[in-house]
Amino acid sequence: MALYAHIVGWGKYIPENAVTNDDIAKIMDTSDEWIRSRTGIGQRYFAGPHETTASMSIAAARLALDRARIAPSSIDLIIVATLTPEHIFPATACLVQDALGATHAGAFDLSAACSGFIYGLSMGSNAIQSGAAKVVLVIGAETLSRVLDIEDRTTYPLFGDGAGAVVLQAHPTPGGVLSYVLGSDGSGGEHLNIPAGGSKLPTSQHTIDNRLHYVKMNGREVYRFATRVMGKVSKEACERAGVPLNEIDLFIPHQANIRIIESASKFLGISSDKVFTNLDRYGNTSAASVPIALCEAIEQGRVSTNDKIVMVGFGGGLTWGAAVVQWGLPMPYKRRQWWYRGLRWLVYRQARLRSIWLRWRRQIENKLPEDEQKDFLPSKKEAKPKPEKPVKEPVEQRHSDNGRSANGAGKPVEIAPPEPKPEQTVEEK
Numbered sequence: 001m002a003l004y005a006h007i008v009g010w011g012k013y014i015p016e017n018a019v020t021n022d023d024i025a026k027i028m029d030t031s032d033e034w035i036r037s038r039t040g041i042g043q044r045y046f047a048g049p050h051e052t053t054a055s056m057s058i059a060a061a062r063l064a065l066d067r068a069r070i071a072p073s074s075i076d077l078i079i080v081a082t083l084t085p086e087h088i089f090p091a092t093a094c095l096v097q098d099a100l101g102a103t104h105a106g107a108f109d110l111s112a113a114c115s116g117f118i119y120g121l122s123m124g125s126n127a128i129q130s131g132a133a134k135v136v137l138v139i140g141a142e143t144l145s146r147v148l149d150i151e152d153r154t155t156y157p158l159f160g161d162g163a164g165a166v167v168l169q170a171h172p173t174p175g176g177v178l179s180y181v182l183g184s185d186g187s188g189g190e191h192l193n194i195p196a197g198g199s200k201l202p203t204s205q206h207t208i209d210n211r212l213h214y215v216k217m218n219g220r221e222v223y224r225f226a227t228r229v230m231g232k233v234s235k236e237a238c239e240r241a242g243v244p245l246n247e248i249d250l251f252i253p254h255q256a257n258i259r260i261i262e263s264a265s266k267f268l269g270i271s272s273d274k275v276f277t278n279l280d281r282y283g284n285t286s287a288a289s290v291p292i293a294l295c296e297a298i299e300q301g302r303v304s305t306n307d308k309i310v311m312v313g314f315g316g317g318l319t320w321g322a323a324v325v326q327w328g329l330p331m332p333y334k335r336r337q338w339w340y341r342g343l344r345w346l347v348y349r350q351a352r353l354r355s356i357w358l359r360w361r362r363q364i365e366n367k368l369p370e371d372e373q374k375d376f377l378p379s380k381k382e383a384k385p386k387p388e389k390p391v392k393e394p395v396e397q398r399h400s401d402n403g404r405s406a407n408g409a410g411k412p413v414e415i416a417p418p419e420p421k422p423e424q425t426v427e428e429k
Helices: 021-025 032-039 053-068 092-100 113-129 186-191 205-209 219-241 258-268 286-299 338-367
Strands: 004-013 017-020 043-046 077-081 106-110 135-143 161-171 176-184 250-253 308-315 319-326
Touching (some): 004 053, 004 113, 021 032, 053 092, 053 135, 077 092, 092 106, 092 338, 106 113, 113 176, 135 286, 161 176, 161 286, 176 219, 219 250, 219 308, 250 286
Parallel strands (some): 077 106, 077 135, 250 308
Antiparallel strands (some): 004 161, 004 176, 017 043, 135 161, 176 319
16 A cells, blocks of 8 residues: 655744844844845844754654644654754754654754755655655754854855754655655855864864854855756656646745745746745745745645645755645644643653653663663572473484494484475365
């Protein structure tokens, strides 16, 4: 039976700290008019001191699971797409797994910059269609404000922070993720990157003095690349899904630049009323851009049952990707009752207590002698092995009184394997 990956839950998290163009104009040589005219951005949100990629991912994931009405223990796989992970390792996805209490889930991070969510959506869909998973949580999250150079006006005004998440669930009803197309071109990697912090340029006084730990971008090259690829990859994804361009109900592009979005929609022949944008309010949130836009489109009533939605992203790598989704849930979404939200609160408190217990247990185990670390608080009495029952030798292998085998040889008798039984015909059965 064929399985399809349907989006059954969605959620987003936006930091409270709004930063307008006028705020940025106070700290660098720019203006609201200069930023708006070139990008379409009016403001963005920056994470506060206690907000991180993991904390925002967790908040978005909880909302998505609540709307899907799925327990964290039912999740089979967690994918976090981000270029600003909590640490180099462990994966941010593992921190999300622990906070949610997703005790049966595998978890990993995915690095494809602004295309990351589309890449994650494709991997989650593949896992479901192959039968390897039934429930997959896909998250796009960024704290780009931590890697922006306040002295670089070509990048600092463009980016913002946030997180978006969707829950994919297996279902035999045709629909969900219909197709996707992914692409990359590493020859253009130097046009959008963070040069230092990896194995090639580890942290040093030189990398700090030269501000190599911040986002660097060749705006002209990235713009030309994006205008070439956005429309083409969206069209190819529609062709794979068998969806004519005139049947697209909603186009959700990566929110990087209003002129790039207009160029892609013009290429596809999509009217402006079918194009969703929130660039003016959030800026470019990289891997979080598309899922945040999807959540807002749903909140605004722009998504209906059986709508065909095209989502597309592009970014550093260079990478690009597009996906076509047929919406399967009945809309509009009805908010859960208070008792259900209270029950979810208890589930996450239990996950927190479980995490504390596991940490405490490891501390206790580390203080135990090595021979007692096989399990936590093991019994000092080791289980005695059960005595093996004596095996009777076949008649042919019994030895004679003079110590020789019954066939007169000094070597053990070789037993021939049993002859295979002839296969029965249908009539005999």
